Amino acid sequence: MARRVTHADKLQAHFHALLDELGATVTYNHRDASLHGGGWARIWHYTGGQYENQAEVCLAHRIRNTVEYFTGLHELGHVHEHKTSRGFSFGWRLPILTSEWYAWRWALTNACVKPTRATWADIAAALNGYAELYVNDKRVYQDPNFWALLAKARERS
Secondary structure, eight states, rough: OOOOHHHHHHHHHHHHHHOOOOOOEEOOOOTTTTTTTTTEEEEEETTTTTTTTTEEEEEEESSSSSHHHHHHHHHHHHHHHHEEEEEOOOOOSOOOHHHHHHHHHHHHHHSSOOOOOOHHHHHHHHHHHHHHHHOOOOOOOOOHHHHHHHHHHHOOO
16 A cells, blocks of 8 residues: 655655755754754865765755745755856855845745745744844845845744
């Protein structure tokens, strides 16, 4: 008897399709304390090394729900930000608040489902962390798109 395909299975499959489209890899590591249940994206660029010009997304675990799906897509948004016709560029291409807005916008645009209230709360919490760090920092570009998305996430959560 075939196993029933769950909503989480569909989200995981869509995440992997986008991952493949971008040419990135994923690692799942629930023991990595730096993930805080979320994830991160890394662009490998060792000149002459085996990992040169590759992108990796690390998530705490396989996607089990809509919030985790959007977290994964957000990290793919960071990968997309670094994608070029010749592979991946290294280093920050956008100012930090713009980069966060871009990754969340990419996730929202490329998702196969609508964000839930819990998803919006997760987005608000993630953006709040950056807002608290950089709200009064004159060295950081105060991207109006970032602040508009934060307001929208707070409103919908």
